[in-house]
Amino acid sequence: METLLNPWPWYISGPLIALVMALLLYFGKNFGMSSNLSTLCAIGGAGKFSDFFKFKWKDQLWNLTVVLGAIIGGFIATHYLSNDSLMDLNPKTITELNNMGFQNAGASLLPNELFSLEALKSPKTLIILIIGGLLVGFGTRYAGGCTSGHAITGLSSLQKPSLIAVIGFFIGGLIMTNLILPLIF
Amino acid sequence: MKFIKFLLVGIFFGIVLVKSEAVSWYRIYEMFRFQSFQMYGIIGTAIGTGILFLQISKKGFIKSIKGADIYVPKKDKGFTRYIIGGTIFGLGWALIGACPGPMYILLGTGVSSMLIVIAAALIGTFLYGLLKSKLPH
Numbered sequence: 001m002e003t004l005l006n007p008w009p010w011y012i013s014g015p016l017i018a019l020v021m022a023l024l025l026y027f028g029k030n031f032g033m034s035s036n037l038s039t040l041c042a043i044g045g046a047g048k049f050s051d052f053f054k055f056k057w058k059d060q061l062w063n064l065t066v067v068l069g070a071i072i073g074g075f076i077a078t079h080y081l082s083n084d085s086l087m088d089l090n091p092k093t094i095t096e097l098n099n100m101g102f103q104n105a106g107a108s109l110l111p112n113e114l115f116s117l118e119a120l121k122s123p124k125t126l127i128i129l130i131i132g133g134l135l136v137g138f139g140t141r142y143a144g145g146c147t148s149g150h151a152i153t154g155l156s157s158l159q160k161p162s163l164i165a166v167i168g169f170f171i172g173g174l175i176m177t178n179l180i181l182p183l184i185f
Numbered sequence: 186m187k188f189i190k191f192l193l194v195g196i197f198f199g200i201v202l203v204k205s206e207a208v209s210w211y212r213i214y215e216m217f218r219f220q221s222f223q224m225y226g227i228i229g230t231a232i233g234t235g236i237l238f239l240q241i242s243k244k245g246f247i248k249s250i251k252g253a254d255i256y257v258p259k260k261d262k263g264f265t266r267y268i269i270g271g272t273i274f275g276l277g278w279a280l281i282g283a284c285p286g287p288m289y290i291l292l293g294t295g296v297s298s299m300l301i302v303i304a305a306a307l308i309g310t311f312l313y314g315l316l317k318s319k320l321p322h
Contacts, residue, residue, distance in 0.1 A: 010223050013205030014230025020198045021231075022238045027190060028249045030258055033286035037310040044307075052314035065188045067289050069195015074293025076196065077203035089211055090220040097214070109209040110282070110291070115298050126301070128280060133288075133302040135277025137309025140285055142320065143270025144260060147284045150271075151228060154260060156235025161260035161267050168271015169278065170217075176279035177217035 005083040021153055029062055032149035034140040036060070036067050100185040128184070143168060199290045208290050210282025217279050266322040277309075 008016075021031040038053065039060040046053035087106035097105040102113050112119060119125045140146040143165045145154060151169065154162020202208045205227055215221035241247055242255035249255055278284050281302055283291055288306065292299040313320075 007206055008201070008204040010205065010226030011230055013201055013207065014227045014232075015234040016201045017198075017205075017207075017227065017231040018234035018238060020194060020201070021235055023190075023194050025242075025255050025257065026247070026249055027194075028251055028253065028256075029191075033284070033289075034310075037285060037306055038314075040307055041311050041314065046311050046314060049311075050314035050317065052317050053311075062188060062191045065191040066195035066198065069192040069197075070199040070202075070286060070290045071195075071293035072192075073196040073199020073201075074203055074208075074290035075199075075295070077200040078294040081200060081204065087206060087209065087211060090215060093211070093215050093218065093220045096218070097211075106211055109203070109206065109211075109294065110296060111210055114210065114281075115296050117298065120298055120301075129298060129301045130305045132277045132281030132283075133305025134309040134312070135273050135280065136284060136288075136302075137277075137306030137311075138313050139270050139272070139274030139277055139309070140306075141270070141310045141313040143267055143274055146274065146286070147228075147278075148286055150260075152231050152235060153257060155232045157239055157257040158236070159257075159260050161263060164264060164267035165271040165274075168268045168273075169275040171268075172272040172275020172277075173213070173217045173279040174275075175272075176276045177214055180276075181214075181279070 002083075005081060006085055007088070017152060018156070021148075021156065024066075027062075030149075031153045032063075032145055033067070033070075034146040034149060036063050037137055038141065039064060100182070102185070139172070198286065199293060202287060202290050203294060208283065208287040208294075213279060213282040263322055266320070269321070 024031045039057050042053040042055060042057040089106040094105045102111045105111065114125060114128065143150065145165060150162040150165040155166060206212050207224065207227055212224050216224035239255065239257065247255055283302060285306065288299050288302050
């Protein structure tokens with residue numbers, strides 16, 4: 001039981017993520033989480049403004065069900081499948097983040113400085129969350145997929161477009177983490 | 186009832202991503218600073234297992250629930266949209282540490298500020314839909 005409650009090692013988690021992809025393919029669907037953003041736009045009536053959202057969103061309800069499950073899974077994992085072990089972060093990472101103003105790095109999954117309700121009172125935090133969300137939402141649709149659709153499914157099926165997209169993910173991620181984050185914090 | 190299996194897959198997905206810490210902002214930071222192997226290990230073994238699964242199913246050993254061949258949709262050919270779109274996505278991913286799966290999962294773990302991220306991501310997706318015809322693909 002303790003093994004289950006501790007963080008799971010990468011060599012267990014990685015294959016389990018592939019299993020999620022395999023199950024969805026087995027059910028005749030595919031693994032792509034970002035499509036749900038388009039579906040939600042379509043349900044909200046975005047088709048009135050752009051043909052891009054004119055599709056039969058009812059065919060995508062299965063994927064929204066996966067989303068609902070993912071939310072429940074997140075709840076179950078934190079409430080019933082976790083102990084209060086700290087994250088095993090690189091000490092160098094912790095020192096770096098400390099210098100940037102992040103206290104208690106690794107005490108929980110996310111830094112309170114960015115995601116706690118207290119932090120939301122600061123306009124800077126709010127702007128960061130909004131810009132981050134905008135970039136992810138816009139970029140994922142422009143690239144035609146996200147980590148699940150391109151990095152996992154696309155690379156598993158040896159597709160070149162996905163390799164280009166994943167290289168893009170890394171260019172963007174490296175720029176943000178190494179060049180922009182130090183300017184923000 | 187036919188949706189139950191998708192709900193269960195989603196629950197499983199959410200649990201795996203929390204327990205692997207792939208939903209953690211810290212893990213994404215570490216990955217892009219090359220200070221931890223965790224994320225590379227997760228993504229690498231996921232792709233490795235995925236390749237294995239798809240190669241086996243290609244040989245006809247695995248069929249879908251309806252008895253059809255396992256089918257992965259082909260992405261359109263191109264370069265510009267993938268590299269630019271990917272870079273924009275990467276900037277956001279590293280800033281907030283959450284991609285389109287984890288943002289829902291984190292909401293489930295009790296991080297209510299994810300609602301702001303999700304709302305912004307919806308607006309981002311909507312903006313893409315509006316601008317699509319004007320963007321280079």
